[in-house]
Amino acid sequence: MRTERSPAPDGPFADTAACLAALARLAAWHLDLGKAKPGVGATRLRLRLDRGWSRFEERAEASFTHGPFIPWVHVCALFQLERLDQVALVMALMAELDSSFSAHLRQLSGAAAEGEGGGVPCRALARMLGGGADLSVALGEDGPLRRWVLVRTGPGFDAAATVGSFRLDPAMAAYLSGRAAPRPRLDAPLVAVEPVPLDQLPVSDGVRRPIQRFVALCLRRDEAPAGYLLLLQGPDTPLQERICAAVFAALGLGCLRLDGRAVRASAQVMARADHLGRLRLLCRDLLLCGQAVMVVNAHDLTESEDDTGLRDLMDALLSSQRVMAVVGGPRRSLMDAAHRFAGHRVTPAPVIVDLPDAALRRRIWARRLAEQGIVAPEGADTRLAEAYPLTDEAVALAVDDVAAQLNLDPEAAVEPLLAEACREQSRRQTLDVAREIRSDRRLDEVVLPSRQRGVLAEVLAHVRHRRAVSEDWGFAALSGGASGLCVLFHGPSGTGKTMAASAIATELGLCLYKIDLSSVFSKYIGETEKHLARLFDHAEAMNVVLFFDEAESLFARRTETRDSHDRYANLQTGYLLDRIERYAGTVILSTNLLKSVDQAFLRRFRFIVDFPFPGPEERRAIWSRVFPPQAPRADDLDMEALAENLVLSGGNIASVALSAAYLAADSGQAIAMRHVLQAAQAEYLKLGKLFPTEEFYSGTTA
Structure with missing residues (x-):
């Protein structure tokens, strides 16, 4: 057989x-x-x-x-x-x-x-x-x-x-059949991020080490199905995307960018079942093509009360992708999604990618300048690194701008061009709850008594030398790592608080942004914190001076907790104070009512500067410089008499001078004493004060 x-x-x-x-x-x-x-x-x-x-x-x-x-x-x-x-x-x-x-x-x-x-x-x-x-x-x-x-x-x-x-x-x-591989897409194909080896990225050892450990975790052989979620946080989004691409490349995977805004737009135009089907199709194609996905703008998926958009996306990705990453986004919600995923164990790895420290920034400046063949003055890279804590991408763009200008004017001074390019980079982003105050005022133009001027000089010294003191001298470790500066200006309206803030920003070569508090605070729980997180993250990336005017409305004495609204108001204030203290740059707050500010809040400011109402000597200095040199002035202008008899703040004096100039221009004459007195009478009327007609010197009529 x-x-x-x-x-x-x-x-x-x-x-x-x-x-x-x-x-x-x-x-x-x-x-x-x-x-x-x-x-x-x-x-x-x-x-x-x-x-x-x-x-x-x-x-x-x-x-x-x-x-x-x-x-x-x-x-x-x-x-x-x-x-x-x-x-x-x-x-x-x-x-x-x-x-x-x-x-x-x-x-x-x-x-x-x-x-x-x-x-x-x-x-x-x-x-x-x-x-x-x-x-x-x-x-x-x-x-x-x-x-x-x-x-x-x-x-x-x-x-x-x-x-x-x-x-x-x-x-x-x-x-x-081997003819073609699908291209992962939603409404449009996802965009690939080209990888750079991790050891070539401009990151500190404190960032590089956890990233390398994450790669090692992903490479190990798991006995049971497992997933790994990389969560990157910080102000430099382009650098975080390059980190993701480097991590995925080390794992043998390509990197595709998935925009949360595109996911939200897809969900809004179709039934939820169809949207989930589209997400599964995307996940299928990612697997087939050997690609890993990096989600950006995940905050845009958290607009619903229960974060349905974010949950649907994370469930689809975690059920199919062994490794994925999210850049930015709501950290707590993402961590919860990983821990609560029922399909298999998911290990989240949160990593904060801070702005580079001064030493790393010096290396970035030296490398970028060398790449463009720009020869800067000795020590320029150190001075720029200390003055402008920019990201690697911002430094590269600033250097590219200067290289373009030097092509047209090879003899131009390099360092001033680099400084201006840095300021332009700070303005690349916009703060939707703030507006920029542009001014070229210098500190010596601010009229204040000598004691207050000395404190403002200390503020400048603190900012200019904080890297040396905090990092080189080791004081950051004693202060819990905080290197920012929080300053409070207080005094009557018109005494120069905003002007002083502008002058400090000018002296530092930075931009000044005034915060609109009404746009920040929301009656909805969680919305205020979201607004503030975005504000401070963007401000740190832009490296700007933040200016909170009329802060008495924000830092008033804590309300007695009568109901949930009072409790939430106190929580909002506490959260803002915490973010201000952690801000890596300079924050200036001003108030007209110091007595309304809680003493517990006052202890958090490193410098408190009072702006007194100007006396005769200060008013004399203000009047002497309030008219531009090119403005025509009549011989009868008596600055001494104006300073002695018109008891006005610096802001009011500037208003009087401008109104007098328009009166003179309308009459076709130089600015004369009668124009100034007429404008002053109108200013006194606005203030509800009695104009000192009889006290003014004889022989002059209004």
């Missing part, structure tokens, strides 16, 4: 064509089984199919382990397809590749109408499996074939009742 021996496995498939040929042979045997009548012949066909599939699976395993890359093998491993799943998939593939095979399927189904438009009739598949198979296991909505859109079903499809037909997704047909 002769026994049939099973041939030895042939090892890995040579290429995609060899794999497809083996699949075509299996599909033909299934077709034969579907046509066979019950009996010995059908039994032998089942045995041959079982041996054939076992042999195919051994070769697929060898191909997966040793190569070469075979799309079919890759798909089966990615989506963990069982044999029944593979039988359904190969029938759909053969129906796409061979029109005669599709005709046999329609004939086998016994109902031509089911086969119209191509595809695989459920009735035909059931017969080719020899009966007894539950098609709903492979073709149910939750099965991998339909969940990941490997196949698409026709109208009236019901796997359990073997009604209807299914066909291969067109993108899968191209992929499995």
